[in-house]
Amino acid sequence: MRLFYLVKKEFIETFRQKEMLPLIFIAPILQIIILGYVVTTDIKNIPVEIINLSKNRASFEIVQRITSSPLFNVKNISNQDKDALDTLKRGRVKAVIRLQDPRPKAGKALNYPEIQVSMDGIDSNTSAIAAGYFNGIIKKYILEDLARKGRQMPVDTHTQIRFNPELKSINYMGPGIVALLLTISTVFFTSVSLVREKEQQTMDTLLISRLTPVEIYIGKAIPLAVLGLVQASLGMAVVMLWFKTPVRGNLLYLLLSALVFLPAILSYGLLISTLASTQQQALFFSWFSMITFMLLSGLFTPIENIHPAIRPLADINPVRYLIKIIREIFLKGNGVEYFYRDLLALAMIAITVITLSILNFKRFISR
Amino acid sequence: MKRIKAVMVKEFAHIRRDPASLLVVFLMPLVMMFIYGYALNFDIKEIKAGIIDYSGGDLSRSLIEKFANNRYFVIEDLAARYADPIKAGEELLKAGKLKEVIIIPADFSRRLKGGQKADLGIIIDGSDSNVANLVYQYNELIILDFLSAFQDLKELISLDTKIYFNPEVKSAFFFIPGLIAILLIMISALLTSISISREKETGTIDLVFISPLKSSEIIIGKTIPYILVSLVAGATILVFTRFWFGIPIRGSLLVLFVFSLLYVLTGLSFGILISTLAPSQKTAMFGALLATILPSVMLSGFIFPLDSLSPVLRGISHLVPATYFLKIIRGVILKGAELKHFLFEGVAMAVFSLVFITLAIAKFSRIRKKAK
Numbered sequence: 001m002r003l004f005y006l007v008k009k010e011f012i013e014t015f016r017q018k019e020m021l022p023l024i025f026i027a028p029i030l031q032i033i034i035l036g037y038v039v040t041t042d043i044k045n046i047p048v049e050i051i052n053l054s055k056n057r058a059s060f061e062i063v064q065r066i067t068s069s070p071l072f073n074v075k076n077i078s079n080q081d082k083d084a085l086d087t088l089k090r091g092r093v094k095a096v097i098r099l100q101d102p103r104p105k106a107g108k109a110l111n112y113p114e115i116q117v118s119m120d121g122i123d124s125n126t127s128a129i130a131a132g133y134f135n136g137i138i139k140k141y142i143l144e145d146l147a148r149k150g151r152q153m154p155v156d157t158h159t160q161i162r163f164n165p166e167l168k169s170i171n172y173m174g175p176g177i178v179a180l181l182l183t184i185s186t187v188f189f190t191s192v193s194l195v196r197e198k199e200q201q202t203m204d205t206l207l208i209s210r211l212t213p214v215e216i217y218i219g220k221a222i223p224l225a226v227l228g229l230v231q232a233s234l235g236m237a238v239v240m241l242w243f244k245t246p247v248r249g250n251l252l253y254l255l256l257s258a259l260v261f262l263p264a265i266l267s268y269g270l271l272i273s274t275l276a277s278t279q280q281q282a283l284f285f286s287w288f289s290m291i292t293f294m295l296l297s298g299l300f301t302p303i304e305n306i307h308p309a310i311r312p313l314a315d316i317n318p319v320r321y322l323i324k325i326i327r328e329i330f331l332k333g334n335g336v337e338y339f340y341r342d343l344l345a346l347a348m349i350a351i352t353v354i355t356l357s358i359l360n361f362k363r364f365i366s367r
Numbered sequence: 368m369k370r371i372k373a374v375m376v377k378e379f380a381h382i383r384r385d386p387a388s389l390l391v392v393f394l395m396p397l398v399m400m401f402i403y404g405y406a407l408n409f410d411i412k413e414i415k416a417g418i419i420d421y422s423g424g425d426l427s428r429s430l431i432e433k434f435a436n437n438r439y440f441v442i443e444d445l446a447a448r449y450a451d452p453i454k455a456g457e458e459l460l461k462a463g464k465l466k467e468v469i470i471i472p473a474d475f476s477r478r479l480k481g482g483q484k485a486d487l488g489i490i491i492d493g494s495d496s497n498v499a500n501l502v503y504q505y506n507e508l509i510i511l512d513f514l515s516a517f518q519d520l521k522e523l524i525s526l527d528t529k530i531y532f533n534p535e536v537k538s539a540f541f542f543i544p545g546l547i548a549i550l551l552i553m554i555s556a557l558l559t560s561i562s563i564s565r566e567k568e569t570g571t572i573d574l575v576f577i578s579p580l581k582s583s584e585i586i587i588g589k590t591i592p593y594i595l596v597s598l599v600a601g602a603t604i605l606v607f608t609r610f611w612f613g614i615p616i617r618g619s620l621l622v623l624f625v626f627s628l629l630y631v632l633t634g635l636s637f638g639i640l641i642s643t644l645a646p647s648q649k650t651a652m653f654g655a656l657l658a659t660i661l662p663s664v665m666l667s668g669f670i671f672p673l674d675s676l677s678p679v680l681r682g683i684s685h686l687v688p689a690t691y692f693l694k695i696i697r698g699v700i701l702k703g704a705e706l707k708h709f710l711f712e713g714v715a716m717a718v719f720s721l722v723f724i725t726l727a728i729a730k731f732s733r734i735r736k737k738a739k
Contacts, residue, residue, distance in 0.1 A: 034665075034680075035665065037676075037677055037680060038665045038666060038671055038676065038680060043497075043672060043675050044674075044675050045674045045675055046672075046674060046675075047674055073674065084531075085531060088531055088532070088702070089698070089702050089703075089704055089708065090704075090708060091694060091698055091702070091704070091708070094674075114527075115527070116527045116528075116529065117527070117528040117529065118529050118530075118531060119528065119529065119530045119531065120531060120532060120702075121530035121531055121532050121533035121534060121536050121540070122532050122533050122540055122541050122697055122701050122702075123541045123672060124409060124410065124533060124536040124537060124538040124540065124541055125409040125497070125538060125541070126672050127530060127533075127536060128411075128501060128536060129497070129500060129501065129504070131504075131528055132500070132501065132503075132504030132505075132507075132508075133504075134528075135504065135507070135508065136504065136507060139507065139511060155479070155484070155485050155486070155487055155510065155513075155514060156484060156485070156486050156487065157486075157487045157489060157506070157507075157510055158486060158487065158488050158489065159489040159490075159491060159503060159506070160488070160489065160490045160491070161490075161491050161493035161499060161503075162460060162490055162491065162492055162493055163460075163492060163493050163494045164493035164494050164496060164499070165493060167493055167496035167499055167500060168496060169495075169496040169497065171494075171496075172494050172495050172496060279649050280648055280649050280652060283649060283652065283653055284391070284652065287653075287656055288395065288399075291399070291403075291660070292402055295402065295403055295406040295407060296402070296406050300407070300670060301406070301407055301408055301409055302411075302495065302498065304412065304413075305408035305409070305410060305411075305412065306405065306406050306408065307405035307406070307408070309405055310401075310402060310405045310406060313402070314406075327494060328463070331494045332461050332494065334461055334462075338461060338462055
């Protein structure tokens with residue numbers, strides 16, 4: 001009952017500031033929509049320049065296929081040879097494709113152009129994908145042309161893509177972004193909650209009340225847990241309704257994972273709050289941890305790619321496990337038997353952080 | 368000029384008296400650089416592929432060898448390990464232990480030898496569409512390579528791909544110079560964001576208000592000292608880029624310095640603008656971080672290529688200073704580009720600084736008038 005009043009006080013305090021309402025409810029929706037469009041940019045419109053020195057039909061057709069492909073944005077086609085390196089240095093295009101007539105070879109009935117592709121390799125990801133696209137276009141053209149001339153390829157490859165057959169990255173990123181937002185808002189709010197009472201000297205009022213330290217601790221956490229859940233649900237709704245991400249698994253598992261995740265992340269925020277001496281420090285530190293959580297979560301780049309030197313940091317990152325579980329539930333429709341280990345890891349992190357943070361909280365109030 | 372100098376001296380005293388904050392400003396970017404430099408990596412190292420070979424024979428074996436010899440693939444023979452390899456393959460895909468399963472049907476070798484068309488089945492985990500895309504492309508290349516034994520495709524066409532500036536296609540080349548852009552704008556905006564809001568919080572702002580100094584002199588005097596601090600921080604980051612991460616610096620340091628100066632100025636004037644707007648240091652710092660980090664990471668081309676963004680977002684990206692500096696820093700460091708390549712970008716950053724500082728001065732004189 002006493003706890004209830006503390007929770008009520010926290011809610012009143014949160015909503016008394018009228019800027020808070022839009023911040024809590026509208027900001028996450030906007031963030032998800034914008035982030036959803038940004039982080040799911042499937043690589044396309046790669047700017048290229050074509051130098052076609054050949055006049056034969058094959059080169060003409062290849063140029064046409066590149067031009068009509070949505071993957072490439074052909075900025076310029078010329079018949080004049082020029083230095084590809086200089087063009088790339090200017091940075092207007094990512095690749096220069098140069099076609100020329102094949103040097104005559106004896107006994108060759110089929111004439112395909114000689115092609116040189118010069119790529120700007122700085123964005124390694126884009127260049128690898130662009131090279132692949134380009135290979136694909138050429139290969140497809142030649143196969144079709146050979147088929148027209150009566151030569152079939154001896155092997156038919158049937159590729160099936162599971163879990164995300166249209167290869168839409170929003171299906172992969174969307175649910176992960178919601179997890180990230182849940183982390184951001186809860187850590188920020190919790191990290192200032194105790195230190196604010198200390199800065200405004202209202203902590204003493206709380207302490208001379210009949211609330212036990214653990215009650216204060218829980219009372220601080222509950223309202224933020226509720227807000228976090230509301231925000232996350234809003235976010236999920238946006239991902240599902242606006243971006244039409246399929247949900248193949250059971251959403252109850254999602255709730256279960258969120259309920260294991262929330263205590264971990266909330267007590268992390270409170271831990272920051274007990275360690276910091278000013279709100280400024282608290283915000284700073286929580287912001288710093290947030291970026292680290294985000295980058296080591298596997299949201300943008302595969303976990304396996306993280307350098308071994310900082311892998312241990314990724315292994316204790318709760319966000320990483322939540323994102324993995326969410327993706328399995330959303331995309332693969334996996335049940336708990338597939339991710340119970342991640343859930344256990346999450347639970348272990350939660351227990352450790354809660355213990356640390358309660359111990360620290362006792363030290364914090366005894367001062 | 369003399370009066371601006373007085374403000375500068377006072378601001379330097381603030382900096383000296385608060386070494387803890389200064390340390391944070393220097394250490395944090397380095398820690399960030401270390402973590403992010405090692406965390407952000409798109410390079411695909413191993414694609415775990417399960418192979419189920421029902422066919423046997425030298426043809427299917429040579430196909431499998433082609434996969435095994437490719438440095439990207441790590442293959443596992445599912446037929447040897449599981450009684451029901453197809454089902455096991457599906458499970459391993461679901462559990463995320465395999466990225467793809469390749470199924471070679473029983474009549475594969477026989478049909479190929481007999482001059483008939485053979486089939487090949489592949490199942491790819493598409494969850495991460497970028498990775499799936501690459502896996503698909505690599506498959507195609509390997510299969511094409513295998514087929515060239517039958518069809519002299521390689522003889523028919525010569526396709527030669529050269530990769531410039533980053534021949535090993537390492538993503539560190541992409542991320543580390545980019546990080547400099549993110550860290551510099553963050554540091555510079557943070558530094559000035561607290562300078563006026565701090566005076567507001569401690570109440571010393573009134574003393575500043577009643578001084579005979581013009582508002583523009585106060586704002587400019589408060590900004591200049593931090594140019595030095597930001598540039599030193601920038602140089603530290605650059606040293607790390609070169610010697611710790613081994614990124615070659617191919618362009619001239621002078622060009623880099625000129626553009627960095629403009630960029631830092633943009634960040635500092637943005638920070639001071641926030642400082643005049645925010646009621647407290649906390650709000651100011653929070654605002655500075657939020658307004659610099661998020662757009663700079665998301666909408667500048669730092670991770671996500673601008674060319675692929677939707678037109679609206681691409682329009683917005685032109686309002687993010689980091690967009691311009693990213694182009695410059697990648698160009699100068701990795702391509703050895705020169706001043707003349709980035710005149711437009713330089714002008715854009717100068718315009719940003721002017722707009723921010725003018726707004727800051729206007730806002731500052733308004734609150735000063737109100738206080739009187």
